[in-house]
Amino acid sequence: MTYTPETLAQLEADAADIVSRYPVKRSALLPLLHLVQSVDGYVSPDGIAFCATTVELTSAEVSAVATFYTQYKRRPNGEYQVGVCTTALCAIMGGDEIWRQVSEKAGVGHDETTADGKITLERIECNAACDYAPVMMVNWEFFDNMTPDRALRVVDDILEGRDVKPTRGSHKVGTFKETERVLAGFEDGRANEDQGVGDPTLAGLKVAREQGWEEKR
Amino acid sequence: MTDLTPVLSATWDAKESWTLDTYTDHGGYGALKKALGMAPGDLIQAVKDSGLRGRGGAGFPTGMKWGFLPPDDGGPRYLVVNADESEPGTCKDIPFMLSAPHNLIEGVAITSFAIGCNHAFIYLRGEVTHVYRRLLQAVREAYEAGHLGKDIHGSGFDLDVTVHAGAGAYICGEETALLDSLEGRRGQPRLKPPFPAVAGLYARPTVVNNVESVSSVPAIIERGVEWFTAMGTERSKGMGLFSLSGHVERPGQYEAPLGITLRELLDMAGGMRGGKKLKFWTPGGSSTPIFTDEHLDTPLDYESVGAAGSMLGTRALQIFDETTCVVRAVTRWTEFYKHESCGKCTPCREGTYWLTQILKRLEAGRGTGADIQQLLDTCDSILGRSFCALGDGATSSISSAIKYFREEFDAHVEGGCPFDHAASALFAYEPKAIEEAHA
Numbered sequence: 001m002t003y004t005p006e007t008l009a010q011l012e013a014d015a016a017d018i019v020s021r022y023p024v025k026r027s028a029l030l031p032l033l034h035l036v037q038s039v040d041g042y043v044s045p046d047g048i049a050f051c052a053t054t055v056e057l058t059s060a061e062v063s064a065v066a067t068f069y070t071q072y073k074r075r076p077n078g079e080y081q082v083g084v085c086t087t088a089l090c091a092i093m094g095g096d097e098i099w100r101q102v103s104e105k106a107g108v109g110h111d112e113t114t115a116d117g118k119i120t121l122e123r124i125e126c127n128a129a130c131d132y133a134p135v136m137m138v139n140w141e142f143f144d145n146m147t148p149d150r151a152l153r154v155v156d157d158i159l160e161g162r163d164v165k166p167t168r169g170s171h172k173v174g175t176f177k178e179t180e181r182v183l184a185g186f187e188d189g190r191a192n193e194d195q196g197v198g199d200p201t202l203a204g205l206k207v208a209r210e211q212g213w214e215e216k217r
Numbered sequence: 218m219t220d221l222t223p224v225l226s227a228t229w230d231a232k233e234s235w236t237l238d239t240y241t242d243h244g245g246y247g248a249l250k251k252a253l254g255m256a257p258g259d260l261i262q263a264v265k266d267s268g269l270r271g272r273g274g275a276g277f278p279t280g281m282k283w284g285f286l287p288p289d290d291g292g293p294r295y296l297v298v299n300a301d302e303s304e305p306g307t308c309k310d311i312p313f314m315l316s317a318p319h320n321l322i323e324g325v326a327i328t329s330f331a332i333g334c335n336h337a338f339i340y341l342r343g344e345v346t347h348v349y350r351r352l353l354q355a356v357r358e359a360y361e362a363g364h365l366g367k368d369i370h371g372s373g374f375d376l377d378v379t380v381h382a383g384a385g386a387y388i389c390g391e392e393t394a395l396l397d398s399l400e401g402r403r404g405q406p407r408l409k410p411p412f413p414a415v416a417g418l419y420a421r422p423t424v425v426n427n428v429e430s431v432s433s434v435p436a437i438i439e440r441g442v443e444w445f446t447a448m449g450t451e452r453s454k455g456m457g458l459f460s461l462s463g464h465v466e467r468p469g470q471y472e473a474p475l476g477i478t479l480r481e482l483l484d485m486a487g488g489m490r491g492g493k494k495l496k497f498w499t500p501g502g503s504s505t506p507i508f509t510d511e512h513l514d515t516p517l518d519y520e521s522v523g524a525a526g527s528m529l530g531t532r533a534l535q536i537f538d539e540t541t542c543v544v545r546a547v548t549r550w551t552e553f554y555k556h557e558s559c560g561k562c563t564p565c566r567e568g569t570y571w572l573t574q575i576l577k578r579l580e581a582g583r584g585t586g587a588d589i590q591q592l593l594d595t596c597d598s599i600l601g602r603s604f605c606a607l608g609d610g611a612t613s614s615i616s617s618a619i620k621y622f623r624e625e626f627d628a629h630v631e632g633g634c635p636f637d638h639a640a641s642a643l644f645a646y647e648p649k650a651i652e653e654a655h656a
Contacts, residue, residue: 023419024400026400027401030383065403069404092546093643097642129311130307133463133643140345147643148646170350184382191347192236204221205227205229
């Protein structure tokens with residue numbers, strides 16, 4: 001491993017926290033892989049070795065797990081993971097065209113990274129926001145009800161170094177590494193950030209309130 | 218006319234609905250205090266009597282699942298909440314956890330007490346950063362308030378809860394694949410039996426329940442079995458979230474008694490987009506055979522949907538109007554299953570690959586008449602021939618689409634896709650290049 005002593009010490013402290021959440025050490029492997037991505041920006045050879053040492057597996061066993069899951073990246077990832085949903089419903093509602101324009105604008109295809117390292121683009125599968133279709137995700141935060149114009153603006157902002165704001169959730173999308181630290185199970189103090197509950201989420205509740213159906217029960 | 222019944226969704230419009238304070242202000246954790254004063258066996262009986270059935274798709278009775286655990290042998294037993302919501306069309310658990318994570322945690326605490334579990338896990342899909350933030354905070358708040366941890370409210374009951382993020386794999390929504398993944402392995406399904414109730418997480422007795430199932434428990438305990446059974450139909454009791462997406466005026470979450478119809482739901486959702494005609498829809502996600510406008514009045518309960526040839530699944534109603542090419546939709550769903558097949562069983566791994574090849578050439582106008590029969594034959598070779606239901610689900614949309622829209626498949630053979638894809642989109646655009654293949 002080529003980690004500096006400081007980085008390694010921090011990794012070891014974080015890894016101990018992760019391992020302590022589980023009765024069996026190996027269960028820590030998925031969050032540990034997120035943790036190494038938060039340091040290296042991908043599942044690096046060093047990261048694999050670190051995970052293997054921590055949970056007492058071989059590096060081949062760790063690699064076998066890491067390569068199964070799409071969120072673990074085998075090459076240095078862009079600062080922002082931009083995913084356009086092109087599963088059936090989003091594709092039909094406009095996701096295919098959004099993908100075409102975003103890919104053209106960024107100049108990269110699926111699972112490719114822009115030369116400046118800003119964006120890794122991905123055609124993603126259903127992200128459980130179908131009532132907000134077409135959907136785009138940036139570092140796994142929701143960009144709902146996208147149009148090509150809105151999507152291109154997000155891409156522009158990223159490429160030009162401006163902050164980007166999801167439509168639901170936090171006030172600002174963190175970097176890929178910051179996001180991976182959250183996914184390793186470390187709070188970042190941003191849970192109370194909110195963009196308001198979206199209309200689709202409240203659609204039924206609104207009807208029920210208008211009709212006075214709740215009072216009746 | 219069926220009324221909507223917001224229970225799980227009742228607090229979603231409250232200020233900072235995700236916080237402990239808001240949840241408590243609305244009576245939250247009252248059910249936990251009540252449950253801790255009851256005998257665990259009585260809690261299990263109450264959930265059995267309520268008729269609550271698993272809300273994650275399969276519809277297995279929740280109380281019965283709890284009852285399958287073997288007698289206490291002094292070793293650990295686990296509750297694992299399936300929060301890996303990934304079935305195309307399904308979008309209920311994610312907004313629920315974003316808005317009301319404490320409702321889930323209260324359900325976890327009550328369920329754990331009922332089944333004798335001292336360490337519960339919530340397995341959340343990894344692709345929802347803000348939901349994870351909210352869950353982590355809610356669990357911490359619940360510890361601080363004494364709803365989790367040691368000797369909860371002086372009951373002598375201890376419970377730890379770990380929220381675990383996955384890493385992008387639809388298959389981990391299958392309960393045994395989820396357990397393998399939670400053990401730090403590739404998420405591949407296990408041969409059953411043994412079922413998780415006997416040998417689940419770390420080969421110990423384990424209950425795996427969907428988010429919505431577990432979250433329905435506090436209301437059942439608090440308001441009583443009769444309150445719950447008054448909603449729904451004879452064998453499909455209670456309320457559930459119906460998620461409308463696609464070509465409707467007001468897509469979203471509509472919490473209603475089981476047995477409501479699409480016609481009623483569409484009426485509440487403002488009808489079809491721009492008054493267009495309904496063409497096809499899924500009653501419970503992409504793994505459930507599609508329905509058409511013939512099924513507008515089919516009661517959306519387990520039995521009626523089953524009798525009409527599909528499955529209630531996750532009540533993920535993906536709705537498509539007359540502008541939509543059914544071959545295009547089916548091709549995309551099939552590509553999804555090809556991408557997500559874990560590779561363990563040959564019929565699913567190879568079958569979804571070949572289905573995709575055939576559908577793509579059909580969609581592109583390069584197919585032959587024999588391809589349609591080949592699709593059906595390949596579906597036959599997959600259905601019922603793999604460890605889990607992923608392969609089965611892959612065949613559902615294909616065989617049902619050919620059943621209802623055979624002539625549309627034929628039309629693709631004869632002259633390519635007859636539809637203007639731009640007409641299905643929510644925004645106007647000038648079609649440019651031929652859409653490239655899905656990755």
